[in-house]
Amino acid sequence: MDGTKNPEHVVIVGGSSGMGFALAERLLATGNSVTIVGRSPERIKEARVKLGDPSKLYAIAADSTREDDVERLFGTVGEINHIVSTAADLTGAYSAISTMDIAHARRIIDSKVVAPLLLAKHGHSHIVDGGSISFTSGIAAYRPSPTGSVVAAVNGAIESLVYALALELAPIRVNAVSPGWVDTPFWDAAAGEKKAATLDAMAKRLPVGKVGKAADLAQAFESIMRNSFISGTVVHVDGGHRLI
Numbered sequence: 001m002d003g004t005k006n007p008e009h010v011v012i013v014g015g016s017s018g019m020g021f022a023l024a025e026r027l028l029a030t031g032n033s034v035t036i037v038g039r040s041p042e043r044i045k046e047a048r049v050k051l052g053d054p055s056k057l058y059a060i061a062a063d064s065t066r067e068d069d070v071e072r073l074f075g076t077v078g079e080i081n082h083i084v085s086t087a088a089d090l091t092g093a094y095s096a097i098s099t100m101d102i103a104h105a106r107r108i109i110d111s112k113v114v115a116p117l118l119l120a121k122h123g124h125s126h127i128v129d130g131g132s133i134s135f136t137s138g139i140a141a142y143r144p145s146p147t148g149s150v151v152a153a154v155n156g157a158i159e160s161l162v163y164a165l166a167l168e169l170a171p172i173r174v175n176a177v178s179p180g181w182v183d184t185p186f187w188d189a190a191a192g193e194k195k196a197a198t199l200d201a202m203a204k205r206l207p208v209g210k211v212g213k214a215a216d217l218a219q220a221f222e223s224i225m226r227n228s229f230i231s232g233t234v235v236h237v238d239g240g241h242r243l244i
């Protein structure tokens, strides 16, 4: 998307951190308008500052698991070209099935399955011709860990969801990006002080010899948005993780 020639407006749910933030940075750099969305107003404010607070950047605090918030979000943004959601709250996601806290499981399902349903429900009528919706799946759907049943399930569900929505919402294009391990703030919470060692160990196992950067994923999201012939598919950006 060369926004300098044809600026577009992209709503990025999850735009205050990680891959969503990198996508906002990338799109703003070429003159597009971006609305970043996240639950925490403080995090959004920090992201705004880090992005240099340009005039084409808008920010809205909203929780994509809440229908009233999602309705308010789209009521505010008006016409848009694309919706991207990288949002996820995987707190407490990894648990043996025998001791699983089902309230935790429901929160994860809300965050990765119910939220995309709400975004599609309330967002699609705001998308102009040539537009798209992109969700975020993940390697856990293909290489689950033994305590990762919920994460595997929600990522798998997103993939089936995009196939169905690509038909139902056509000509709006609906796709997903499936990241492998990517160095983002997610890992600060997931691995704490073991973050660097955990990511290094994975880098040594991957065919590409490194974990991903948020910018690698931003590039993939942008190319899905730009390519008017991509719909109903999952783009794997995982350094070959599915092969090991």
Ligand SMILES: NC(=O)c1ccc[n+]([C@@H]2O[C@H](COP(=O)([O-])OP(=O)(O)OC[C@H]3O[C@@H](n4cnc5c(N)ncnc54)[C@H](OP(=O)(O)O)[C@@H]3O)[C@@H](O)[C@H]2O)c1
Pocket (backbone or CB within 6 Å): 013, 014, 015, 016, 017, 018, 019, 020, 037, 038, 039, 040, 041, 043, 062, 063, 064, 065, 086, 087, 088, 089, 090, 111, 115, 136, 137, 138, 139, 140, 178, 179, 180, 181, 182, 183, 184, 185, 186, 187
């Ligand atoms: N990083 C990896 O290695 C990896 C691997 C495979 C898949 N993925 C997937 O890739 C996506 C992006 O990951 P990331 O590493 O970029 O994550 P991240 O750095 O933790 O960022 C997550 C973003 O989502 C927002 N968010 C979370 N829940 C939300 C909600 N209910 N409503 C609105 N915003 C919400 C967060 O802000 P607030 O907390 O303020 O709401 C934050 O801006 C996720 O779907 C993740 O499951 C990541």
